[in-house]
Amino acid sequence: TGHITLDSGFKNTGSTKSAITFLDGELGVLKYRGYPIEQLAEKSTFLEVAYLLIYGVLPTATELNDLQAVISRHTLIHEDMKKFLDGYPSKSHPMAQLASLVCSLSTFYPESLNANSSKEEMNLTMIKLLAKFPTIVSFIYKKSLGHPLIYPKNKYDYVTNFMNMIFGQRTEEIEIDPVVVSAMNTLLILHADHEQNCSSSTVRIVGSSDCNLYASVSAGISALWGPLHGGANQAVIEMLELIKADGGDTEKWINKAKDKNDPFRMMGFGHRVYKNFDPRAKIIKKACDDILEKLGINDPVLEIAKKLEEAALSDPYFIDRKLYPNVDFYSGIIYRALGFPTDMFTVLFALGRLPGWIAQWKEMHENKEPIGRPRQVYVGNVDMEFVDIEKR
Numbered sequence: 289t290g291h292i293t294l295d296s297g298f299k300n301t302g303s304t305k306s307a308i309t310f311l312d313g314e315l316g317v318l319k320y321r322g323y324p325i326e327q328l329a330e331k332s333t334f335l336e337v338a339y340l341l342i343y344g345v346l347p348t349a350t351e352l353n354d355l356q357a358v359i360s361r362h363t364l365i366h367e368d369m370k371k372f373l374d375g376y377p378s379k380s381h382p383m384a385q386l387a388s389l390v391c392s393l394s395t396f397y398p399e400s401l402n403a404n405s406s407k408e409e410m411n412l413t414m415i416k417l418l419a420k421f422p423t424i425v426s427f428i429y430k431k432s433l434g435h436p437l438i439y440p441k442n443k444y445d446y447v448t449n450f451m452n453m454i455f456g457q458r459t460e461e462i463e464i465d466p467v468v469v470s471a472m473n474t475l476l477i478l479h480a481d482h483e484q485n486c487s488s489s490t491v492r493i494v495g496s497s498d499c500n501l502y503a504s505v506s507a508g509i510s511a512l513w514g515p516l517h518g519g520a521n522q523a524v525i526e527m528l529e530l531i532k533a534d535g536g537d538t539e540k541w542i543n544k545a546k547d548k549n550d551p552f553r554m555m556g557f558g559h560r561v562y563k564n565f566d567p568r569a570k571i572i573k574k575a576c577d578d579i580l581e582k583l584g585i586n587d588p589v590l591e592i593a594k595k596l597e598e599a600a601l602s603d604p605y606f607i608d609r610k611l612y613p614n615v616d617f618y619s620g621i622i623y624r625a626l627g628f629p630t631d632m633f634t635v636l637f638a639l640g641r642l643p644g645w646i647a648q649w650k651e652m653h654e655n656k657e658p659i660g661r662p663r664q665v666y667v668g669n670v671d672m673e674f675v676d677i678e679k680r
């Protein structure tokens with residue numbers, strides 16, 4: 289095994305050629321299919337970006353309408369899937385429910401299981417997943433509240449329909465504030481893809497065994513759950529709340545993050561690839577100010593977040609290690625302002641990342657990539673002789 293190059297955490301190993309997302313960590317550049325994230329976040333909708341990521345080009349108005357129309361035909365999930373929901377403890381984590389419900393789509397829609405599916409069948413599976421995902425997310429949320437489930441309404445666009453299923457009631461129609469829909473579009477767009485991150489690499493590697501899309505994406509959801517990845521958005525708010533309850537002494541917590549004997553890390557700080565700033569964090573910080581102002585919300589943890597950021601950015605520990613706020617640092621404050629509970633934040637990240645996972649899975653198949661199978665450097669025992677149990 290002498291010729292094997294070891295690269296723990298794949299810090300410097302390319303696993304694929306990809307034409308989906310471009311990322312320059314030194315310059316803080318992020319582009320989907322060549323389009324700057326700043327332009328997409330400002331001018332586009334989430335479904336439009338999903339089309340761009342999956343099919344490679346921006347849709348015409350007709351193509352976008354057609355996608356919306358076909359999605360609307362597949363938004364319901366099989367009624368029997370609600371039996372799983374009923375079975376989960378009501379306080380169980382929504383990410384656990386999401387991963388298992390998405391995987392169980394392969395039992396209700398088994399046509400997705402065929403590795404030799406035609407292009408049309410594969411496309412329909414992708415559409416079904418896009419269509420059913422917001423319904424699954426909203427059912428998980430409503431169940432956590434003990435509220436009646438709200439079914440999809442086809443008169444709404446993708447994001448409005450989602451917000452209606454989240455905040456809607458059975459008893460009366462609600463007004464969905466366009467400010468809220470627009471904020472949600474922005475957040476979902478910013479999360480839609482990020483090249484070969486932990487969850488997307490997972491989707492590709494699981495899919496490379498010819499495993500179906502639902503199971504591959506379910507694996508991606510599990511990878512996203514951890515606090516070093518998508519789970520950071522929940523961890524950030526929990527951290528800010530803790531600092532607030534502790535009297536708001538940001539200095540003390542910065543010192544804890546710097547202390548190598550203390551396991552505490554500044555959640556929402558640092559990134560494997562971005563070494564100057566995270567362009568998504570820049571957009572989110574501004575969106576956060578705008579949305580809180582528009583909704584007339586005064587969230588004390590925002591002040592703590594800003595104080596932490598300011599102190600960290602002038603501290604040699606953070607400067608030397610090039611640690612900047614990442615996408616998760618401010619996103620939770622917005623989700624909270626929109627009315628989401630903390631344990632739903634990572635689920636919202638998953639909803640945003642879904643088009644990216646689908647695009648990565650599709651590209652991997654179209655490129656006919658071989659099964660993912662890393663090597664290792666073996667450091668264990670060699671030449672052991674079996675010893676009978678009574679002699680050990």
Ligand code: CMC
Pocket residue numbers: 297485515516517518519520545546552553554555556557558559560561609611614615616
């Ligand atoms: N707080 C304190 N120190 C940190 C932090 C942090 N958040 N992040 C990195 N460091 C230190 C780390 O201890 C190490 O120091 P030293 O060189 O003295 O040993 C140095 O910076 C390099 O860190 P690393 O852990 O080797 O870097 P990595 O590329 O393996 O990890 C990361 C990247 C994002 C996992 C890490 O920065 C981290 O744990 N951040 C907090 C969790 C977080 O916000 N995650 C969300 C990432 S962005 C969205 C997403 O991917 O979901």
